[in-house]
Amino acid sequence: MRTNVGLWWLLCGFFFLVFAFYTVWNIISYTTAEVPWFSAIEWVGSVALLFTAFMAALIAFYIQRVHVAQGGELPEDVLTADIDDGDPEMGEFSPWSWWPIVLAFSAGLAFVGLAVGAWMVPIGLGVFAVAIVGWVYEYYRGYFAR
Numbered sequence: 001m002r003t004n005v006g007l008w009w010l011l012c013g014f015f016f017l018v019f020a021f022y023t024v025w026n027i028i029s030y031t032t033a034e035v036p037w038f039s040a041i042e043w044v045g046s047v048a049l050l051f052t053a054f055m056a057a058l059i060a061f062y063i064q065r066v067h068v069a070q071g072g073e074l075p076e077d078v079l080t081a082d083i084d085d086g087d088p089e090m091g092e093f094s095p096w097s098w099w100p101i102v103l104a105f106s107a108g109l110a111f112v113g114l115a116v117g118a119w120m121v122p123i124g125l126g127v128f129a130v131a132i133v134g135w136v137y138e139y140y141r142g143y144f145a146r
Contacts, residue, residue, distance in 0.1 A: 001067040001074050008060030015053035022049055099135035106131055 023046045030040035075085035106128035113120025 002077060005060055005064045005067060008056055008063060012053050012056035012060055015049055015056055019046060019049035019053055022046060097138060099131050099138060102131040
């Protein structure tokens with residue numbers, strides 16, 4: 001986790017340097033006698049790069065606080081760790097179920113309906129309702145029930 005923190009702080013610094021370089025380059029390139037320096041800045045790119053640096057700093061700060069609060073090292077940070085040490089519990093996963101594919105199809109159908117025709121959106125919502133009922137019923141019947 002220490003490596004992740006360092007990488008995110010490095011990305012924050014990189015994006016801030018790119019922001020400064022980009023802004024100064026625009027000021028130098030587009031400032032003339034009739035155009036003041038603040039009108040020569042390309043604001044969309046400068047603000048996007050600055051906010052990208054802020055976002056990287058936010059992620060780095062969060063990961064750093066989580067690392068401090070955790071009080072220990074992750075298996076990825078220990079050189080003597082085995083592969084099995086970092087094996088997480090995956091939780092509820094049903095590889096036998098086809099209902100997630102039907103749910104994805106219903107979402108795709110509804111979004112295509114937004115682009116193609118509004119008459120397709122209710123069809124996608126109907127398929128979604130059937131898929132949700134089927135998925136819930138599959139778990140209602142029991143473990144590994146088909």
